[in-house]
Amino acid sequence: MKHFYRLLNYECSRLLSQVLIIGLGMLVLTVLFIKIELTKYTPYSPHERFEQLFISSGGPIIFLFCFILLLIVFSQSLRAPFIGGKSIYTFLTLPVKREYLYFSKLAAFAICTILLLAVQFITYMLGYSLMESHISSYSNGSFVMNNGLFLSIIRSNFMRIIWPFSFISFINLFSVLSACLTGLFYASLVFKNKKRWGRIPVAVLPPFLIRMVAEQWFIAESTLLLPSLILLVFSLFFITHSLWLFKKGAIA
CATH class of the missing domain: 1.10.8 (Helicase, Ruva Protein; domain 3)
Structure with a gap:
């Protein structure tokens, strides 16, 4: 298993920086669009539930776009050994089981995907805190949102898909x-x-x-x-x- 962990560490190190950039871009864009959407709200205007606001601000579309970018990064990672220096030949001559080569890449892809899902969850929480802060600014804090985050996650079709x-x-x-x-x-x-x-x-x-x-x-x-x-x-x-x-x- 030592060989597997080394291969897994190698694959993750190659992907991590790109995944973090995608995750950070998703977080910034989603929070920015939620902030823009919140500017339409006043104390006297009708307010959507946060799960609806998240959809209106394009949160699921941004996540889908970032997930596609992640798959492109994975695809480039798979193509890299076959081009340039043809390092696939080096990989196949390593004194390790070839199953390790396959599962180390697959495990690295799974870890990066889970990382993106975690960033999406953090983004959802940050977006909710923005809405909570915006509403609490009405009438010097007379309006308060209680237990709204948990309820919005439960009601959101999107969050139920990516966080079962x-x-x-x-x-x-x-x-x-x-x-x-x-x-x-x-x-x-x-x-x-x-x-x-x-x-x-x-x-x-x-x-x-x-x-x-x-x-x-x-x-x-x-x-x-x-x-x-x-x-x-x-x-x-x-x-x-x-x-x-x-x-x-x-x-x-």
Whole structure:
């Protein structure tokens, strides 16, 4: 396992600075747009709940954009060993199990994704504190928001998707993220290996993911257990075939 930890540390060190920049950009942009949205509120104007204000200010769109940027960073990380100095040949000759090479990258991607989700949660809390401060400024603090943060998180469809509060919603989130990460890794291997039939599940996955996330927003999470299991099957296929490609050296 010592070799695995070294590889994981190496992969995380390569990605961390870029992930932090994306997370910081997401935080700044979201807080800025919430601040702009709050300027429309006066003591006598109708006020939206914070979860609605967060949507109106474009918070979910900013997160989606940053998540796509994160996937692009992952994609560049996967392509890097195959270009320039062709360091993939060096990796494949290291005295470690090739499974370690695969799972160290996958684990680094998962850690960076969790970091982005954590930054999004912090951003949501900062945005709420801005609204709380803005409302408390009315009539010298006569208006106070009590327990609003917890209730807004519970009511927010967006926050329930990225921060699950039940076992089924956790399975939904886990299946979506695992399919994204393993599918991205598998796509880079398949396109490098030029296996045309392997591109079929890669092409099928994105529309399925988009529909899954859209349904999570509008439909009860308990009805999405079967699609989540299908995504987990996708992930299992991506992992097993990717490991086979690594062991056979078919990616060099």
